[in-house]
Amino acid sequence: MIRPILDSLAQPFFRRALLEAVLVGALAGVVGVHVLLRRLPFFVVAMSHATFPGVVLASMLGTSLFLGGSAFGLVVVVLLVVLGTNRALDDTSLIGVLLAGSFAVGIVLQSARSGGSKELSSFLVGSVLTVTSADLATTAVVGAILLLGLALTHKELVLTAFDPGAAAAGGYRLRLVELGILAAVTVALVTTVPVVGTLLAVAVLTVPALTARLWTDDIRTAMAVAAAVGAGSGIVGLAVSATYDIAAGGAIALTAAAVFAVSFVLTLPSTSRSSKGSSRQRRREPTSSCPSSETARLMLDDLDCAPGARGGGEPGVGGDQCGAEHLGQSHVEPVPGPDRRPELPHAVQEVLMGEALARPVPQVGYGLGRRGGVEAAHQVVAADHAHHLGVDDRGGGVVNITGQPAANRVSPSRVGHDVVEAGRVDDQHFKATRLGTHPKR
Amino acid sequence: MFEVLVGPFRSPYMLRALVQVLLLAVLGGLVGVHVLLRRLAFVTEALQHTVFPGIAAAFLLGQSLLLGALVAAVATVGLLVATTRARRLDADGVLALLTATAFALGVVLVSRGRSFQHDLTALLFGRILTVDDHQLVQTAVLAVVVVAAVLGLHKELVLLAFDEAGAAALGYRPAVLEVVLNVLVALVVVAAIRSVGTVLVVAFVVTPAAAARSVTRSVSGAMAVAVAFSAACGWLGLALSFKLSVDNGVDLASGATVVLVMTAGFLVVVAAAAAVRLLGRRRATAMAAGAVAAEGAR
Numbered sequence: 001m002i003r004p005i006l007d008s009l010a011q012p013f014f015r016r017a018l019l020e021a022v023l024v025g026a027l028a029g030v031v032g033v034h035v036l037l038r039r040l041p042f043f044v045v046a047m048s049h050a051t052f053p054g055v056v057l058a059s060m061l062g063t064s065l066f067l068g069g070s071a072f073g074l075v076v077v078v079l080l081v082v083l084g085t086n087r088a089l090d091d092t093s094l095i096g097v098l099l100a101g102s103f104a105v106g107i108v109l110q111s112a113r114s115g116g117s118k119e120l121s122s123f124l125v126g127s128v129l130t131v132t133s134a135d136l137a138t139t140a141v142v143g144a145i146l147l148l149g150l151a152l153t154h155k156e157l158v159l160t161a162f163d164p165g166a167a168a169a170g171g172y173r174l175r176l177v178e179l180g181i182l183a184a185v186t187v188a189l190v191t192t193v194p195v196v197g198t199l200l201a202v203a204v205l206t207v208p209a210l211t212a213r214l215w216t217d218d219i220r221t222a223m224a225v226a227a228a229v230g231a232g233s234g235i236v237g238l239a240v241s242a243t244y245d246i247a248a249g250g251a252i253a254l255t256a257a258a259v260f261a262v263s264f265v266l267t268l269p270s271t272s273r274s275s276k277g278s279s280r281q282r283r284r285e286p287t288s289s290c291p292s293s294e295t296a297r298l299m300l301d302d303l304d305c306a307p308g309a310r311g312g313g314e315p316g317v318g319g320d321q322c323g324a325e326h327l328g329q330s331h332v333e334p335v336p337g338p339d340r341r342p343e344l345p346h347a348v349q350e351v352l353m354g355e356a357l358a359r360p361v362p363q364v365g366y367g368l369g370r371r372g373g374v375e376a377a378h379q380v381v382a383a384d385h386a387h388h389l390g391v392d393d394r395g396g397g398v399v400n401i402t403g404q405p406a407a408n409r410v411s412p413s414r415v416g417h418d419v420v421e422a423g424r425v426d427d428q429h430f431k432a433t434r435l436g437t438h439p440k441r
Numbered sequence: 442m443f444e445v446l447v448g449p450f451r452s453p454y455m456l457r458a459l460v461q462v463l464l465l466a467v468l469g470g471l472v473g474v475h476v477l478l479r480r481l482a483f484v485t486e487a488l489q490h491t492v493f494p495g496i497a498a499a500f501l502l503g504q505s506l507l508l509g510a511l512v513a514a515v516a517t518v519g520l521l522v523a524t525t526r527a528r529r530l531d532a533d534g535v536l537a538l539l540t541a542t543a544f545a546l547g548v549v550l551v552s553r554g555r556s557f558q559h560d561l562t563a564l565l566f567g568r569i570l571t572v573d574d575h576q577l578v579q580t581a582v583l584a585v586v587v588v589a590a591v592l593g594l595h596k597e598l599v600l601l602a603f604d605e606a607g608a609a610a611l612g613y614r615p616a617v618l619e620v621v622l623n624v625l626v627a628l629v630v631v632a633a634i635r636s637v638g639t640v641l642v643v644a645f646v647v648t649p650a651a652a653a654r655s656v657t658r659s660v661s662g663a664m665a666v667a668v669a670f671s672a673a674c675g676w677l678g679l680a681l682s683f684k685l686s687v688d689n690g691v692d693l694a695s696g697a698t699v700v701l702v703m704t705a706g707f708l709v710v711v712a713a714a715a716a717v718r719l720l721g722r723r724r725a726t727a728m729a730a731g732a733v734a735a736e737g738a739r
Contacts, residue, residue: 045486083711092481096644096648097704099643100640103697104644104697104701203544207542209534246549247549249545254549
């Protein structure tokens with residue numbers, strides 16, 4: 001096992017490949033945490049297909065594959081955002097349609113030119129061993145720019161991911177932020193193409209981040225862990241590929257998956273008991289699991305309660321929104337002034353008339369909203385009781401439809417005068433999540 | 442024009458491809474509407490990739506590809522049900538993980554074979570023009586099973602999609618129905634995968650249903666429109682790729698052309714629906730304004 005690796009290390013092309021795999025793994029790990037935060041895995045899968053025609057076109061025209069892939073990817077992103085405003089289409093289906101459509105463009109282009117099957121497979125599954133110094137330089141520069149951008153806008157990105165309503169109220173332009181992060185993910189994806197190919201990019205962009213999420217709840221730590229896992233998988237994957245003569249991209253992806261599997265088993269005992277691990281348990285005891293003073297501690301767990309959460313969706317009525325609450329407290333003014341209030345949309349109507357195919361709203365929600373609206377503490381209790389009555393089996397709609405979820409959003413200290421406005425913030429919240437590409441069920 | 446649409450299908454291999462596409466249109470259209478209702482597009486996408494290592498393994502071992510695909514699909518559905526029940530992880534993340542891992546496994550398996558590039562492209566993009574009678578029979582059998590299940594369970598599946606809690610309260614088992622639906626999607630993927638390849642199956646399921654959704658709001662109506670849309674696009678796509686390849690010398694991959702026609706059709710339908718809605722609204726406001734004016738005149 002060791003010997004062939006040492007032999008390979010003597011080769012310059014292998015050293016380049018190793019460096020490229022490490023760079024890409026680290027970059028993809030960091031970006032991957034944002035992908036998970038914003039529930040964009042399906043978007044990544046889609047873009048991994050959608051950048052393919054750009055890469056084919058670029059190779060036909062003889063320009064840089066990186067430029068071609070990025071350009072076509074960005075066109076699809078814009079198409080996605082534009083078509084996403086259409087009420088009749090839900091984001092998941094739209095992504096599915098565009099994914100298949102753009103990949104078909106790539107195949108048709110590829111089939112129209114003669115031959116080139118070898119090149120085709122290197123686009124699809126990568127060919128890290130043929131990486132040139134120019135590729136390396138591109139990766140390093142693009143990676144540095146991306147990481148710098150993500151670091152500078154970290155606070156805003158996290159805020160808009162956790163609580164789009166508060167962010168919108170605070171004056172952030174959500175659609176712009178969304179477009180920016182989608183573009184960043186697309187560019188990161190294209191940089192991984194030389195290593196793992198377009199189809200396996202999703203492996204390096206999600207699996208290390210998922211692994212990190214098993215080990216930690218803190219976003220910055222998760223980024224560090226994900227970068228380490230990504231880079232490590234690159235090294236081990238290349239070694240495995242050199243030893244057993246299998247496709248390098250596949251080996252890297254499988255290594256990352258193996259690390260995830262091992263982490264999953266190792267973290268199984270700790271997460272099933274501790275209060276932070278099992279989201280179900282946290283929901284049962286909302287107050288105890290909410291660390292009220294640790295503002296900086298953002299829980300990745302809080303994602304589970306984001307509106308539009310998949311898998312039947314627990315509502316955010318319980319105590320799960322501590323993270324978002326702290327953000328609201330510390331980073332922005334969560335409540336719009338009276339002068340801004342008329343601009344905010346009325347989500348109650350929006351939601352009710354919005355989608356014929358959306359799930360119906362449980363009647364329990366109405367009563368809940370009217371009763372517990374004004375006093376925050378009561379609201380929590382009421383929501384908590386409702387939870388035990390089984391309201392949580394419904395989608396995230398409960399929060400939005402009641403229009404008065406103030407208690408979960410606004411800190412107890414400011415409840416007195418902010419409740420009504422907070423209700424509106426949340427209305428905005430629901431609408432705002434529609435703009436993104438969050439897959440919903 | 443008529444000749445362009447009918448002429449290509451005089452040759453037996455094109456006719457077989459057409460029959461296959463029409464069968465897939467029925468399958469994908471019916472199941473696709475449920476996929477849309479339950480927002481399972483990502484599951485479909487994941488399935489088409491997780492089936493890939495099954496096919497690759499069967500291919501290398503010289504077994505029936507259908508068998509390999511079926512085994513892989515059933516294993517995936519099991520994993521999916523297990524992971525969506527355990528809520529520790531974001532379901533989308535797990536799906537992405539499964540997709541990537543299975544695809545990587547498939548690539549590694551194929552890369553152990555002798556003719557990597559050739560096999561890879563064949564498995565990825567499918568060979569709709571080399572469909573044989575045997576495969577057609579297999580697809581037809583799968584189609585009968587799926588259509589019977591979708592029509593037989595129509596009421597239950599729709600109820601589940603709109604009101605899961607209500608379905609449970611009425612005594613249905615949402616978990617069982619969920620598994621049934623996932624299996625149905627898996628069967629469609631298995632049926633389509635050899636002819637359109639492991640990447641484009643999702644188009645046959647998601648695109649027609651999404652197009653139908655922007656035209657009609659009724660579930661049964663959407664199914665009918667989706668099947669019709671898919672069949673029309675399939676026919677047109679095959680004819681187009683034949684015409685361009687044979688008469689104009691531009692080789693176009695048939696499966697991908699069909700998908701491309703579907704996507705173009707989708708965009709046209711969505712634009713048309715939006716235009717009709719806009720016109721309707723404008724006319725309504727114009728009429729309202731007219732009424733107000735008449736009122737004022739009086």
